[in-house]
Amino acid sequence: MAPPARRKKYEASFKLKVVNFAMEHNNCAAARQYGVTEKMVWDWKANEKALKSMPWGKCALRRGTPHWPELDKHVADMVNEHRQSGYVVTQNKIRLFALQWAKSNPDHSNRFKATVSWRTRFFERHNLVLRQKTKTAQKLPADLDAKVNSFHRYVILQLNKHGYSLSSIGNMAETSMNFDMVGNKTVHPKGEKTILNKTTGHEKSSFTVVLACTADGAKLRPMIIFKRKTMPKLKFPVGCFVHVNEKGWMDEEGVKLWLDNVWSRRPGGLIQKCSLLVWDMLKAHLTPSTKQRLARINTDAAVIPAGLTSLVQPLDVCLNKPFKDRTREQWNEWMVSGKKSFTKGGNMRAPQLDVLCKFVIKAWNDIDAETVIKPFKKCGI
Known part of the structure; x- marks a missing residue:
């Protein structure tokens, strides 16, 4: 049995050529000349205006009628x-x-x-x-390969020496977040030069989130640092550790609190088995008191050289982006339908601190264990 004949397709330029010939002669002559049916000639003449507006190489004229x-x-x-x-x-x-x-x-x-x-x-x-705003990437050091190799050699040396279990290999990193988590992208009609994204006016107000995870896929409680002198009189949700700092970022006291209340209380942390903590060169990570505290809880530190966090820090490589994306989605939902308060002048207030904590907890909990394990392998840790 012969296969069914394939339906032919004709480009807009060919159809217009047939239409022009038919206008000069007649439909039958055009059909004979170009090997098409007279019905096609009739249809193409009826759609001449649309054919002229199409790209010459396009065959079909889709009307864009929605199915639903x-x-x-x-x-x-x-x-x-x-x-x-x-x-x-x-x-x-x-x-x-x-x-x-x-x-x-x-x-x-x-x-x-x-x-x-x-x-x-x-x-x-x-x-x-x-529509998307531009992003400035981290500047990498000139001796990139040498520094990466040196860091990996140190990590491998420590792994061979101490034989850490996966649950004892951790990564901690601080990341700054804004009270207004406006996204980089939004769906918008074409052509407009000015793209408005509504905020509460607090996009420059920030707080610090300290994330940590281990190589077996476990996620530690996030630590949230707000820019305040005193602890707010709010009931914060279970699942995070809240700290305040006048500048809103991690300092030596914050590191001490994190080691005592988060790292030491991770699953298996109370036993104080020999463990490895990977973190960056933040000044508060390198002070003598921090090193002494790490020694007391039997934790070795692997310090990532400056400029390499985007390459060898698991949280930076694979986890910070999905975490921030999930947090931003919750902020967007809050902006649309969340409970808000306003000043006497009618300006919208930023989300309450406990609401921000809920955003952080849910976003961090939504990341699965496999996503946490992957960057440790990718970074060679």
Whole structure:
């Protein structure tokens, strides 16, 4: 049995050539001349204006009609409403909103799955793109290879000497976060030069989050340092350790508190088995009192050389970004539907400190063990 004939396709330039010939002669002559049917000639003449507006190499004229028009309309309305209010709209938010609407309206969304191809066509239909701000990367040292090799040699030497268990190999890093966690990307119509993202006005106010994890995939309690002189009279959620500092960052006292309340209380930490702690060259990590405290709790320190944290620090390599992305998603949801308070002048206040702690705890807990294990292997630790 002969295979079925494949349907031919014709580019817009060819169709216009046929149309021009038909205008000079007639439809039958054009069909004979170019080996097409007279019906095709009729259709192409009727769509001449659209064909002229198409790229010459394009064959099909897609109309962009949505398969689920009601769902499409509601998602588009959500995007427009959020952007007009200055809220960040991510691709994931569009997908989740569409799935939620489809679940609530099954009659208008039969077999809808929010696939990547649906999202791509939705963007094209509504003239949407992702907008992103620029980012400055960390400057790497000139003797990069030598420093990386030296660090790895030291880590391997310590591993061979002490035979640490995976649960005794940890990485700790401080990361600065803002009260307003405005995203780098938002869905927005094409062409506009000014992209507004609504905030509470506290995007320059920051706090420090101290994250730590071990090579077996365990995540330690995050430590959160707020820029204050006194501890706020709030009931903070279980799952984090809160500290205050006048400058809002880690100092020698903060390191002491972290070692006593987080590192020493990790699973198996009370036994004080010989362990390895990988961290950067922050001044507070290298003081004599910090070194003495590490020795008392039987912990060796592997200090990452300056400029190499983006290459050999597990938290920087694979974990900080997903953590901050998850925290930012919660902030975006809070901006849209969270409980807020306002000043007498009508300005929105930043999230309460306990609310920020909840953001941090949930974002950190949402990262699975496999994601934690991967960067230790990648960094050669």
